[in-house]
Every structure is written in structure tokens, then in C-alpha cells.
């Protein structure tokens with residue numbers, strides 16, 4: 295048929311290699327793909343097959359994850375280390391092969407081992423198939439805007455030090471827009487500022503991606519309204535706003551109409567940090583948009599947007615909870631009404647005891663730790679979970695992740711909680727097995743055992759409907775009636791409100807091992823995750839094929 299004829303094979307080679315760069319008056323060796331930061335932008339049409347040959351010429355273990363891609367019947371290409379594959383070792387290679395189907399919009403790719411994604415990331419843009427158009431007027435240009443985070447130190451050293459001392463890691467030294475910090479940092483200037491030229495009267499589609507490691511970001515453009523048309527590669531009802539909140543892992547597509555006085559304006563991003571007393575880099579990265587016919591006298595004095603305060607939870611919540619899905623759009627999936635697995639999952643930070651005779655630098659002289667339903671996730675090291683699942687290898691994981699936390703407590707009022715059994719969650723590789731096509735509902739409940747915080751929770755392999763969100767302890771009698779079963783936003787990453795909850799649903803229609811985790815890397819490396827094991831379906835078409843021959847071994 296014509297749809298099959300129009301699908302293409304899009305092939306790329308990723309040469310991953312160390313690279314010396316100069317930023318903020320520092321010379322730093324980073325790991326980068328094809329010598330660029332951000333890495334290459336991948337562009338496909340829905341229905342295309344991607345073939346990406348990854349050559350690891352860096353000194354570190356590596357994997358690449360295609361964030362938000364469904365990987366239908368291709369779980370072996372998902373990429374998180376020790377979940378779907380063993381890492382690609384230095385000198386080795388692996389070819390990721392998958393079809394991009396049933397989704398369109400903005401996604402991205404990043405390394406999924408250690409913290410190396412700080413510099414190993416790029417945009418993945420899925421346009422509609424030939425002959426199909428957007429559910430909004432065709433933009434004049436499309437522009438990826440990748441927000442990132444930059445350290446003057448080697449990020450792997452930053453990570454190692456945090457793990458060894460049990461303390462929070464050193465803050466990044468800058469946020470970046472398309473790899474550039476902008477001119478507000480020490481030793482930075484106009485040359486380190488991203489610049490977009492625009493034509494008066496035209497409309498631009500900005501594909502905003504938060505690739506930062508540990509911070510949610512507010513994004514604004516001076517004097518301009520933005521119209522959100524998609525999040526996480528899923529269309530939304532047009533939503534007009536002057537500020538966008540993007541959590542790590544999330545993407546937001548906005549239309550920008552060049553309808554203001556022709557001059558120069560700053561676009562800016564700076565953190566939304568919901569946890570009290572956690573030190574973080576509260577600085578601002580900015581870039582420029584410049585009207586092409588602006589007189590040079592006014593180009594020199596760009597307007598700066600007024601950014602929300604770093605702890606402006608009302609603004610963050612208003613943006614995140616007001617978005618709705620574009621029900622009926624192409625690839626729209628109605629909310630499944632019949633639920634097979636009802637899960638109530640506590641998420642949050644706790645502590646890990648320090649080894650005997652040692653004092654750690656975390657709270658109470660302990661180490662920071664994180665957990666879901668009282669299990670602090672430990673990555674396997676001998677084999678990936680998917681290999682163990684597919685070939686029935688015992689001893690790699692336990693399929694005992696519970697549907698509820700072992701104890702009920704006042705989740706969001708820290709002073710009511712002195713429950714050491716929960717603060718010191720056991721470290722385990724505990725996963726949840728679900729039947730093919732089961733519908734899973736999860737109430738994600740933030741906890742305030744240590745401190746409440748907005749956690750961007752990301753699920754691999756599936757999109758989910760965000761039925762409702764709120765503050766405080768989830769109360770079924772009160773809160774179930776708020777579920778939007780008609781046109782909820784569809785996402786792969788949800789910022790669970792600080793000291794609050796979010797209700798999500800997805801249908802497990804894809805066999806494989808799918809990690810769900812907090813997309814703040816500092817939390818993922820402290821155990822903030824679990825894995826869904828989805829069994830094969832009844833037919834060959836719903837059975838996971840055998841792994842590719844070059845799948846890296848441990």
C-alpha cells in the first residue's frame with residue numbers, strides 16, 4: 295500500500311568520542327557524539343525505521359536510549375544499561391534498529407548509563423507521514439531548543455564523589471540552550487549565546503527539550519506568548535501561556551508568532567526547584583531571538599523576560615495541570631476505562647545507612663537514597679533484566695514489586711513520620727510483572743520522609759494518560775471524581791506535584807522490560823526506579839523477537 299511505500303529507512307552513525315571543549319574559561323574533556331554538543335538531530339517521519347550504528351570510542355561504558363519511543367516489539371533497542379542490554383564497552387559497537395510508529399512530535403535521545411548523558415544527547419523529531427499535516431497551521435520553520443546543564447568538572451567525577459560521600463552532588467556550573475550558556479555566567483559573552491533569527495509575521499515551531507540532569511526549568515521569551523501544541527510527542531489542545539515548565543525528560547512544542555516590534559528579545563530558562571533547603575544552581579541561561587528587519591540600534595538592547603521565582607510552585611502547577619490532550623487527533627488513544635492493576639506507589643527520598651565506622655556527608659551523617667514502594671532499586675551487574683526475563687535466568691531480579699507500600703502513613707507531612715523502616719528502604723532489584731495488554735493505573739504519591747519534592751517520573755516504552763494531579767495525600771473518595779477520562783494529556787514523563795500525587799494509566803501492550811524512574815539523575819543513581827516486565831502476547835506479532843546478534847554481552 296502507499297503508506298508502506300512511503301516509509302523510509304533512516305540510517306545514522308554515532309561516533310562517541312572524547313572531545314576537548316572550552317566553556318566558561320575552562321578547558322574540559324567531554325564525551326560527545328560526532329564531535330558536537332548537543333549531538334546530531336535525528337529527523338524521521340512516522341512509520342520510518344531508524345538504524346543507528348553506535349561506535350563507542352570513548353573510555354567509558356555506554357548505551358543510548360531513545361527517550362519516549364514506544365519500541366513496539368523492539369525492546370532490545372530501548373537502551374538503559376542492565377535493563378534491556380549490557381553496556382557497549384569501550385571499543386565495541388551496537389546497532390539500534392527500530393520502527394518509529396504511532397507517535398509524532400518531539401522526542402530525544404541520550405546516554406543511559408552513569409551521568410554521561412550530560413553531554414551525550416540530541417533531538418529526535420518525528421514528523422507526520424508524507425501527505426499528513428499537523429493539527430495546527432504549518433509553521434514557517436521548526437527549531438529544536440535543547441536545554442542542558444553544564445559542569446566545569448568531569449560529570450562522572452561529580453557522580454562518583456556524590457556516591458562516595460552520600461551527599462548531594464556538586465551543582466552544575468551553567469544551564470545551556472543548544473549547548474550554549476548565554477552571557478550571564480562568569481567568563482561568558484555574546485559568542486556563547488544561542489541566537490535565532492526570525493522573520494516578522496511568521497510562526498515558528500519551537501521543539502523544547504529539557505535535557506538537564508537534575509533540574510526542572512521555566513522557559514520564557516520576552517514579550518511573546520507561546521502556544522503549546524504538543525508535549526512528549528503527543529498533541530495537546532492549543533494552550534496559550536507566557537511561561538513553560540519543562541521537567542528533565544519532558545518535551546514541549548510551542549508555536550511562537552513573530553508579532554512584536556522588530557528588535558531583539560531574550561529567551562531564558564532557569565530552574566523550578568520545589569524542595570526546600572536543597573542547594574542548586576539558581577542561575578539563568580539565555581539566548582536571543584532577533585527580528586531580521588530590526589534596526590541595529592534596538593538590536594543592541596534586547597528585552598529580558600521576568601522569570602518566575604525558583605520556588606514558584608503555583609506557576610509550575612498551573613502550567614502542568616492545565617494542559618489537556620487533543621482527543622481525536624491522529625494517534626490519540628482513548629483512556630482505558632477497565633483497570634487490571636491498581637497500583638498505589640509512594641515515591642521519594644530517604645536514607646541509606648553508612649558503612650560501619652564511616653560518617654557520610656548526607657543528612658544525619660547518612661547517605662541519600664530513594665525508593666518506590668519502599669524498594670530502593672539496584673541495577674543488576676551480571677546480565678540485563680530483559681535478557682534474564684527472556685531466557686529465564688534466575689537470580690537477576692525478584693518479581694515482587696508490590697502494588698501498595700508495605701505501610702500506610704501520612705505521606706506528605708514530614709513531622710508525622712519517623713518511620714525508619716520506610717526512610718531506610720531496603721536495596722533490591724524488585725520488578726513488577728504484568729500480563730500483556732493489562733491496563734495499569736498508578737497513583738504516584740510523593741512522600742515527605744526527608745523532604746517533599748516534585749519528581750519527574752518517566753516510563754519507558756509507553757505513554758500514559760495523566761488523569762489528575764493534586765497536593766497532599768491522595769484521597770480516593772475525594773480525588774477519583776476529578777479524573778479526566780475524556781481528554782487528559784498524554785505523556786511519558788510527569789512531574790508529580792511536590793508533596794502531592796498524580797494518577798496515570800497505561801496499557802501494557804508491548805512485551806519487554808521497561809524501567810520507570812525519576813528523571814533527575816541524582817535520584818536515579820540513588821535507587822529511584824522500578825521495572826515493568828510485560829509478558830508476550832498470544833500471537834507471533836505480539837511476541838518479542840530474539841535479540842539482535844550484536845547485543846552487547848556483560
Ligand code: C2O
Pocket residue numbers: 359361374404406543752754809811813
Ligand atoms: Cu530519558 Cu530512562 O530516560
